[in-house]
Amino acid sequence: MKKLIFALGAAAMLVGTATSCGGNSSSKLSPEEQALNDSLTTAWGYVAGGQAAQMLQAAPAGVKVDKEAFLRGVQTAILADTADQSYLQGLSMGVRLAQQRAYAMKELGMNVDAAQWMAEFKKALLADSLPQMDAMQQQFQNCAQRAEQTAQERKNAEKENSPESQANIKAGEEYMAGLMKTDPAIKKSETGLYYKIEKEGEGEAIGDNTPLLVNYTGRFTDGKEFDSSKGNPARFMARGVVPGFGEGLKMLKKGGKATLYIPGKLGYGVNGQPAAGIGPNQMLVFDVEIVDVNPQN
Structure with missing residues (x-):
């Protein structure tokens, strides 16, 4: 070219x-x-x-x-x-x-x-002049x-109504319905995020712009892992991740641990993340731990 x-x-x-x-x-x-x-x-x-x-x-x-x-x-x-x-x-x-x-x-x-x-x-x-140019x-x-x-x-x-997207939405709903029958500790937020807090943690509250160090493992509902910090805490803010993940982080404090069940609309949405094998509106599961809040290093 x-x-x-x-x-x-x-x-x-x-x-x-x-x-x-x-x-x-x-x-x-x-x-x-x-x-x-x-x-x-x-x-x-x-x-x-x-x-x-x-x-x-x-x-x-x-x-x-x-x-x-x-x-x-x-x-x-x-x-x-x-x-x-x-x-x-x-x-x-x-x-x-x-x-x-x-x-x-x-x-x-x-x-x-x-x-x-x-x-x-x-x-x-x-035209001899263009008096309407700015308005147009x-x-x-x-x-x-x-x-x-x-x-x-x-x-x-x-994309929302595609067969793959609708199948993923249905599979996620059925998966969570089954889990919640056997584990009453799993809750659902107003946005639709499912979560299970193992330990809330202590200290200052986490906001959208609070710098964090987080250990996490992301997996599909079949248990297959697609991403992980692998013991090296990732540095980010709640506003810099998908909505469901950010919402879950703000429920915790330093030392807090939780499992987040993120439906597609609060995750990667209708586009998914093909490079990571994530389909449209696919539900994802994250185990998270807040290692530090406002880390100095």
């Missing part, structure tokens, strides 16, 4: 050079210069095509690239009149804006009407933020 960008940069440089010199027609070139010109054209075109092919081959899995459509786009640009710099600048901006429109339609689910968009673009471009800029930013938020909420809802 870097090489391709360099090639495109070289193209812009050459076009700029030709334009600044008033443009060189092949009839003004000496035989030696014409030979160099032909060699450059052949080699440059081939190398740029090869680099484009490599770029397309490196497309993410599942993304199908239509080479014929890609070729039409390149051809439209490369066959443009290089002497008309205003047209080239407009073409360049149009490509960038078209990519932004494609993102808005695909990723944000917005229906951006091209004709309506173009009418407003033309109105602003040809703010409106655009507000709309874009809402669109992104709406898109994220939609994606989260889809």
